[in-house]
Amino acid sequence: MPFELTILGSSSATPTSERYPTAQVLNALGRFFLIDCGEGTQIQIRRQKIGFSKIQHIFISHLHGDHFYGLIGMISTFNLLGLKKDIHIYSPSQLKDIIQPQLEFLKAGLQFNIVFHPLNFKKPQVIYSDKKVEVTSFPLKHSINTCGFLFKEHPKEANIKKEYVKKYNIPIPEIIKIKRGAGFQTSEGEFIPHEELTTPPPRPRSYAFCSDTAFHPPVAEIIKDVDLLYHEATFTEELKEWAQNTYHSTAREAAEIAKMANARQLILGHFSARYKNVSPFLKEARAVFPNTVAAEDGSRYEVGE
Amino acid sequence: MPFELTILGSSSATPTSERYPTAQVLNALGRFFLIDCGEGTQIQIRRQKIGFSKIQHIFISHLHGDHFYGLIGMISTFNLLGLKKDIHIYSPSQLKDIIQPQLEFLKAGLQFNIVFHPLNFKKPQVIYSDKKVEVTSFPLKHSINTCGFLFKEHPKEANIKKEYVKKYNIPIPEIIKIKRGAGFQTSEGEFIPHEELTTPPPRPRSYAFCSDTAFHPPVAEIIKDVDLLYHEATFTEELKEWAQNTYHSTAREAAEIAKMANARQLILGHFSARYKNVSPFLKEARAVFPNTVAAEDGSRYEVGE
Incomplete structure (x- = not known):
């Protein structure tokens, strides 16, 4: 059964001509979890040939526009395509108020329910669980309330x-x-x-998404032994002060979290547009955590393989 | 002095993997008018290397999502780029209420004013005029209040x-x-x-944008003798009933408006995603109005040359 991550967007703050803002899809044993939903996400989903009807659970880490401006377009498209299944949105509670006025202007009334699940920014919390997979949110350290998400298979039988x-x-x-x-x-x-x-059974696979955050060591314990870790790296150490002022991480800090967490692999993303290419991020992170890659829009990663 | 149209998006309802939703930029003698702003418009603007700082006037024809979901991202990016000039938005009055809750969540307070200019859906109205250019809105016939826009140079001196x-x-x-x-x-x-x-002076150049609309002959008089006409053509005659039911036009109807208006050139756009290519649209329209082209994202048209 697949456990595969697809990067849909990897820029920070604004899209560039090559990178869309943050969005990812995790196919966890046939469940398609959409993680953040920056502007243009629906376009990237079409390009990746992922069926819209497969997406029922959307996780929004925080309410900066580059992480959710694509949501209303997604919902509108679900509706235009005649989809009928409920959509579950796990997000800061204010999201509902923000998009409600827009929902009222959709061409026809919504043909499905949107179920909002407010995130807890005080402590880790299981926010989704079914027979095979569990999702836990955990607080990050950003300029506004922000959560990361840990997606994990339940332990398998011997x-x-x-x-x-x-x-x-x-x-x-x-x-x-x-x-x-x-x-x-x-x-x-x-x-x-x-x-x-x-x-012995195969080890349960896991993926952790660390959205916008300053260096925040308590995360390492929560995502301990994760197979694949995405961690933002908006800057390199050269601009560490900027990173601190804006509650973002450097590539080295992301790598340190990966190392502390004993992760198997690290994906960096959310690169500031001021960097022409990702080499300085990779160089810096690999010095601390060698098994590091840089997110590219459209790239896919098998988790735990 | 340039009078040039750039197509940023040409799909209908939802983006496809090849076409963004409706958006265009008209460079009218150095004024950059943004016409509609579907999701992903800011990405297309970057790709076309059009400076964000040049855009101060945004015209939104109506409040279906494929014509304005990119607006909040544009405004957010203007703000992140530190732009300070006022932004003027010409749109249905409700747009303000729709985006207000989102504006409140922008990273920092807005550093510029947004000036809303409500459109008149009863009759044509001059909504912008300066030394050289005038913009007139005029009502179309769609399922919700919708305007077209006529951009025209003032008559020049002999x-x-x-x-x-x-x-x-x-x-x-x-x-x-x-x-x-x-x-x-x-x-x-x-x-x-x-x-x-x-x-005699050169003929004043003009461009007319006929956004979503059913066949609506009164438009022809308003845009009489226009150099370049964009007219939506969501369907071909084969699906004429669908066009009528959804207040859209067929390619033949668009061509008839161009002919009645004595336009010089016609651009078709807003194609339904069910068509694999634009040939049937072109064939149908050219039988009525030979000088017809099909919009492609990124294509540019000199007006009146």
């Missing part, structure tokens, strides 16, 4: 070894228990431990 | 023939009168008519 099932003719209810951690008592009274009966 | 100035030693105050239409009385009492003294 794989039982077929030869044992056959040898002891293990009944199905017992198999289910074994997969979940139990051992097995044979008819001869012998106890076979769980570890012998099974091979 | 050119006085130098040999007459020399021959009769015509003083400057007389030259000014002659350029504006007067004749000249020589010291011998001979009257030389205006037509003999001058060569």
